[in-house]
Amino acid sequence: MLYRHFLPAVLPRSAASTPRALILTYHRVENLESDPQMLCVTPECFAQQMYVLRKHFRVVSLTHLVNQIKSGGDISGMVAVSFDDGYADNLLLAKPVLEQHEIPATAFIASDYIGGQATFWWDELEAIFLDKQSLPQKLRLVVDGQRYSWDFAGDALRASDEEKPGAWHVGCETIPSRRHRAYQTLHQVLYTRASEEREALLDKLRAWSGLHPHARQSHRTMTQEELSRLAASPLIEIGAHTATHPALSMLTPQQQGIEIRSGKSRLEQMIGRETTSFAYPYGSLTSFNDTSSKLVREAGFALACTTFCDSVRLGCDTYQLPRLPARNWNGDDFERYLSGWMTHQVN
Numbered sequence: 405m406l407y408r409h410f411l412p413a414v415l416p417r418s419a420a421s422t423p424r425a426l427i428l429t430y431h432r433v434e435n436l437e438s439d440p441q442m443l444c445v446t447p448e449c450f451a452q453q454m455y456v457l458r459k460h461f462r463v464v465s466l467t468h469l470v471n472q473i474k475s476g477g478d479i480s481g482m483v484a485v486s487f488d489d490g491y492a493d494n495l496l497l498a499k500p501v502l503e504q505h506e507i508p509a510t511a512f513i514a515s516d517y518i519g520g521q522a523t524f525w526w527d528e529l530e531a532i533f534l535d536k537q538s539l540p541q542k543l544r545l546v547v548d549g550q551r552y553s554w555d556f557a558g559d560a561l562r563a564s565d566e567e568k569p570g571a572w573h574v575g576c577e578t579i580p581s582r583r584h585r586a587y588q589t590l591h592q593v594l595y596t597r598a599s600e601e602r603e604a605l606l607d608k609l610r611a612w613s614g615l616h617p618h619a620r621q622s623h624r625t626m627t628q629e630e631l632s633r634l635a636a637s638p639l640i641e642i643g644a645h646t647a648t649h650p651a652l653s654m655l656t657p658q659q660q661g662i663e664i665r666s667g668k669s670r671l672e673q674m675i676g677r678e679t680t681s682f683a684y685p686y687g688s689l690t691s692f693n694d695t696s697s698k699l700v701r702e703a704g705f706a707l708a709c710t711t712f713c714d715s716v717r718l719g720c721d722t723y724q725l726p727r728l729p730a731r732n733w734n735g736d737d738f739e740r741y742l743s744g745w746m747t748h749q750v751n
């Protein structure tokens with residue numbers, strides 16, 4: 405099923421002939437019960453998608469695409485693949501499929517999450533509210549003077565027995581329960597916090613829910629040894645994604661610089677080579693600013709990716725490259741989605 409808001413708007417006729425390329429964003433290739441942020445593609449769908457890419461499009465590395473943009477070369481029909489964050493399944497389940505179809509990819513890694521048995525905060529929030537079977541009845545929080553209060557009495561985790569467990573995601577029109585509503589509100593609150601504040605809030609939620617910080621096997625990031633194995637593939641480029649995955653716009657310029665530079669140098673130590681590609685954490689308009697782009701350029705990166713949902717054209721800003729999210733679509737839906745963006749004709 406295609407989500408309509410991911411399809412391109414209809415453009416004037418003249419725009420349809422503009423040569424365009426696409427950069428795809430993946431996060432995870434895995435079978436998960438619950439995927440509220442729509443970050444995961446199943447191994448079956450991923451295999452179909454890579455088959456479609458190889459068969460119907462000009463698949464290139466991100467660096468090659470950007471070099472073409474910089475030199476004003478022909479980019480029409482090109483597609484580059486990227487992965488964000490550093491989940492272990494990138495190596496264990498995605499890499500074999502990429503190799504089978506000879507598809508290059510750039511993996512953007514948040515360096516502090518490698519080898520540390522750490523869990524991303526959004527996965528922990530999901531574990532507390534959407535995975536845990538029982539929760540205390542009431543939750544009260546005060547964040548920056550704003551009061552939040554929920555009463556979960558009689559709240560079912562799922563809307564009905566017929567509903568598939570984990571089928572709900574943030575793109576759904578209905579919110580099945582107060583647990584889901586609390587999850588959604590707190591996701592927004594945590595997203596805007598700097599790392600220490602975020603950790604302090606998570607500590608409160610851990611103590612309240614009785615869930616101790618732990619890395620679920622299904623949600624773990626790579627070990628250092630696994631990152632080295634991923635980096636050893638000639639098809640894979642390792643890119644930087646800061647140290648602790650903050651929304652850079654929430655930080656002072658000095659803090660931003662530390663996140664950007666330390667993430668780069670730590671990764672380079674781990675893989676033993678230079679990293680020249682960068683992706684802004686979250687990548688949306690509110691998550692970074694012009695200072696972030698300037699600092700990324702000054703740190704020695706040759707390109708930077710956002711999550712602005714658009715195709716790539718000649719003359720675009722290579723420090724604010726748009727990318728399209730790849731969702732859990734079968735091969736046919738995936739091909740329609742890419743073709744729609746490539747030609748700007750809504751299917």
Ligand SMILES: [Zn+2]
Pocket residue numbers: 488489645649684685686
């Ligand atoms: Zn990320």
